[in-house]
Amino acid sequence: MAVTLKELAEAAGVSRATVDRVLHGRGHVRPDVEARIWQLARELRYQPSPLGRGLVKSARGAKIGVICQFTETPFMKMVLSGIEQVREELRLMGAELLLDAIDSYAPARMLTSIDEMLKEGVQGLALTPGNTLDIRNKIQEVIAQGIPVITFNTDISGTERLCYVGLDNIRAGQTCAGLMASSLRGGGLVLPISGYRWHNAHDQRMSAFQETVQSAFPSLQLLPVTWCHDSDRMSQEIVLDTLRKYPNLQGVYVAGNGQSGVCRTLRKAGRAGKVVVICYDLTEQTALELERGGIDFLIDQGAWEQGYRPARLLYDYLILNAEPKRTFYYTDILIKTRYNL
């Protein structure tokens, strides 16, 4: 059995309140007593019980805010299910989770949403920031007010956010390069398709892919990158175009959305299963394509975890005084094939 605060107090010959003051550095304790208590705490390996602590704090009715963008995408829907899960868990612990699900990319909307959250009195904030100056400033402002911020799914530089929860897009891009190379041992022509030019994550995935291919797998020949704006229609046209010019196309790498468009076109052209397709984000659609053989490999980012973890970390930080252990909570780079869905 773990040592309790009560036992520690008895051992030190003082009251629990005094021990509490010492442990939380609240002052108003005679220095020698303070030293003695710290000493004993170490010796007895005292650690506060999260149960007791959580129970007390539950009164306060802590509020945690979560702001989410692009919620119309299948990927974000899975993130939302993680959020719902943690919301329920927090409810049982007496805390409330305020969610604002923004259904598209709207930087201005994000700013007003942050303000609303502040007005509601949230004590911590998790969000998927766009990479703009406005947002960066606003985040710094929030943090300056003593409200901790966690970013997820996409990160933002130059702020003092507590930590980031999401994919390591650079390693993910490298991983895809490795998969492409091992599938095309004899070499071949590969078409790289990205989503948006301004999208941090897409960019990192793509550059890492390109660099790894060029440095480690020279037998693969890369076509120039194209951007499909996360649209199936556009990716469809891009693939169609490419097939016309290069009938010997061997691989397609999709760093953003637009996966289905690629698969559809290859299937129509009778090249499904022949051309190696590697892309991101496990959803119902892409799972189906994996099973049909339209997609060979897929990188899953652990969507659920990205929804669950940030609010959980905020709760631990605010209520249990437990700092996040790392600045980057990278979700696993999960390689999916039709056999390990």
Added chain:
Amino acid sequence: MAVTLKELAEAAGVSRATVDRVLHGRGHVRPDVEARIWQLARELRYQPSPLGRGLVKSARGAKIGVICQFTETPFMKMVLSGIEQVREELRLMGAELLLDAIDSYAPARMLTSIDEMLKEGVQGLALTPGNTLDIRNKIQEVIAQGIPVITFNTDISGTERLCYVGLDNIRAGQTCAGLMASSLRGGGLVLPISGYRWHNAHDQRMSAFQETVQSAFPSLQLLPVTWCHDSDRMSQEIVLDTLRKYPNLQGVYVAGNGQSGVCRTLRKAGRAGKVVVICYDLTEQTALELERGGIDFLIDQGAWEQGYRPARLLYDYLILNAEPKRTFYYTDILIKTRYNL
């Protein structure tokens, strides 16, 4: 804020004790009162707080036993680190975890260990069973005494264990077949090496691999299975032998241990990086081989999770009255390459 038992009691116009009796079906409550309370509980969506419950139960000093075999293997060492983590967490919750780490395969030792655990008065038991009649009977005996049992890493049929935590070895074998095929698109000769004949997990991984190759990838040509008894020395000889007879060997699939022996031999023969190697279990050694290119793909079974989860499930079951949600807690089939370690 969630509804508390106290609020529920007030709403029903009875004492908290009465509500408690109803909720736990202890009887001694007038039927109409009971009905009313259930009704209200539903309406107010009452759910007991794990915090409050855990706090009360922490007095009892619950004991949970964990028995682990083969603890000398690197894989099991990682399982042990998961066990240590949960042991610490449970300690903070007031429960004690008793661990018996058996360093080899010793069915008789397992039986005596179970008896010792019972004598210590554990209220729940997690173990890695051997697949023998003795063990099966003993497990049933334990369960008959009202002590729940969870199996992990390897399962055992014909018992009423609460659930199994571990890999889905059949899907894992299929996944490896898919990886081998995508790496050898032109087809090729593949050597399948298993560990022990009697080992359930090895067996499943191997048969699933064979069946999938035969039915879905006829261009791959499988040599007969060999068993290396989890020994690097033996796997070394097997590969050496095979290379002599079949210099055109293209792939090796290792379902058990002996990975290093395979890599070493291929490297000496100058075939490293040419022959596709697929195997199991992420350890320091195998991670090194992945990075060096000696192993192409590796299936990681989430060793840490296999140590952590079982005891955690038992705690939730015993203390929080939360039944495991599933009978099979399959850990993710994590495909590892040198890029996503």
Added chain:
DNA sequence: TTGAAAGCGATACCAA
């Protein structure tokens, strides 16, 4: 500078 005591949510025992 210190300690006593109430209370968080749930359980269990004893008394009514």
Added chain:
DNA sequence: TTGGTATCGCTTTCAA
């Protein structure tokens, strides 16, 4: 069949 009450570990007034 019921309710009162102590208890778990911790935090937080309030009073000394």
